[in-house]
Amino acid sequence: MKKVLVTGASGFIGYKTLNFLINKGYEAHALTTRDINIFDNSIVKWYKINLLNNDETEKMVQVIKPNYILHFAWYAVPGKYSSAKENLDWVQSSIQLLKSFKKYGGERFIFAGTCFQYDLGYGLMDENVTPSIPNSLYGICKNSFENMARKYCCKNGMSFVSGRIFYLYGERENKNRIIPYVINSLLNGKIANCSHGNQIRDFMHVDDVANAFVEILDSSIDGVINIGSGQAISIKEILFKVGEKLNKKELINLGAIKTSSNEPKMIVANNDRLKNETNWSQCYSLERGIEKTIDWWKEMRIENGI
Known part of the structure; x- marks a missing residue:
C-alpha cells in the first residue's frame, strides 16, 4: 500500500483529502500542530509536529518514509498572510521537507500553490499563457518554492506538481x-x-478542491495545474x-x-488541464x-x- 504524507492535514483542504485518499486505497499519514487525541487514529495515522523545526521534519519523514506528499501546510491567517514574514519561513521549511522526502525514497511531491502566483491583470489564468508575476509576498514565496522544487525534483528523479488553488468555500472554513x-x-x-x-x-467547494488534489496524485500529470471551477x-x-x-x-x-x-x-x-488530464470532475x-x-x-x- 502506497503511503501518502499530508501536511496541514487538520486544515481546510488537507482534512478533506483524507477520506478521498483512504477511499482510493492509500495509507494516509496526517501531520498537524494540534492535539492528535481529537482525531480518529484508527484509519488515518496522525502525528503532531512543527514543520518549522527541521530536525522534527526529517525525523518524521524518516519514520514514515512516504511515497507521496500532499503539501498544504503554510501560513494562512485571513487578512495577514498576504504580506506576512512567515511566508519566508515556510519557503525554508518546505525546502527541508522536500530534501528529507528525497533522502528517504520519495517519489511524487504535490504542492498547494495559489492563483496569486499569476499576473492577476490577465483575468483568465491559463497555465500555458499567463505569466507568473506575483505581487504579494505570499505569491512570491509560493512561486519561489514551486520553481526550486520543480528543478530539484527533475534533477533527482521525482515528479512534482503545483496545484494552483483559486477561491474556495465550504465546511470548516x-x-x-x-x-x-x-x-x-x-x-x-x-x-x-x-x-x-x-x-x-472563481469559487469551488472544498470537497471538489480536495478531490482534485487526490486525482492529480493518482495521475501521471506534472508541472503547474489550475485548481478551479472555470x-x-x-x-x-x-x-x-x-x-x-x-x-x-x-x-x-x-x-x-x-x-x-x-x-x-x-x-x-x-481548468481544461484538470478536466482533461485527470479523472477529476466537479461534484x-x-x-x-x-x-x-x-x-x-x-x-x-x-x-x-x-
Whole structure:
C-alpha cells in the first residue's frame, strides 16, 4: 500500500483529502500542530509536529518514509498572510521537507500553490499563457518554492506538481473569511458589511478542491495545474445566494467596506488541464455547495448551544 504524507492535514483542504485518499486505497499519514487525541487514529495515522523545526521534519519523514506528499501546510491567517514574514519561513521549511522526502525514497511531491502566483491583470489564468508575476509576498514565496522544487525534483528523479488553488468555500472554513462571515452574520440577524461585491472570482467547494488534489496524485500529470471551477461569478452574486437561502438578503450591506484601487476585477481559472488530464470532475454546483455550507454552520451552532 502506497503511503501518502499530508501536511496541514487538520486544515481546510488537507482534512478533506483524507477520506478521498483512504477511499482510493492509500495509507494516509496526517501531520498537524494540534492535539492528535481529537482525531480518529484508527484509519488515518496522525502525528503532531512543527514543520518549522527541521530536525522534527526529517525525523518524521524518516519514520514514515512516504511515497507521496500532499503539501498544504503554510501560513494562512485571513487578512495577514498576504504580506506576512512567515511566508519566508515556510519557503525554508518546505525546502527541508522536500530534501528529507528525497533522502528517504520519495517519489511524487504535490504542492498547494495559489492563483496569486499569476499576473492577476490577465483575468483568465491559463497555465500555458499567463505569466507568473506575483505581487504579494505570499505569491512570491509560493512561486519561489514551486520553481526550486520543480528543478530539484527533475534533477533527482521525482515528479512534482503545483496545484494552483483559486477561491474556495465550504465546511470548516475560517469564520473570518467572507462566506462564513456572511452566513454567521445572517444567522445571528446582524448586518453583514461587505465591499461592493463586483469582483469576478472563481469559487469551488472544498470537497471538489480536495478531490482534485487526490486525482492529480493518482495521475501521471506534472508541472503547474489550475485548481478551479472555470466559472466566473461576482462576489455579490454568491452573497445574495446565501441571503436568499436564509431569507435575509436585506442584511447584506454592499459597499460598506472600501476596496483597494488596484484590486483585480477578475480572477478565473482555465481548468481544461484538470478536466482533461485527470479523472477529476466537479461534484458540487454553487447552489448545492452553498446549501451544504449553510447546513454545516447551522449544525455547529446547535452543537455549541447557540
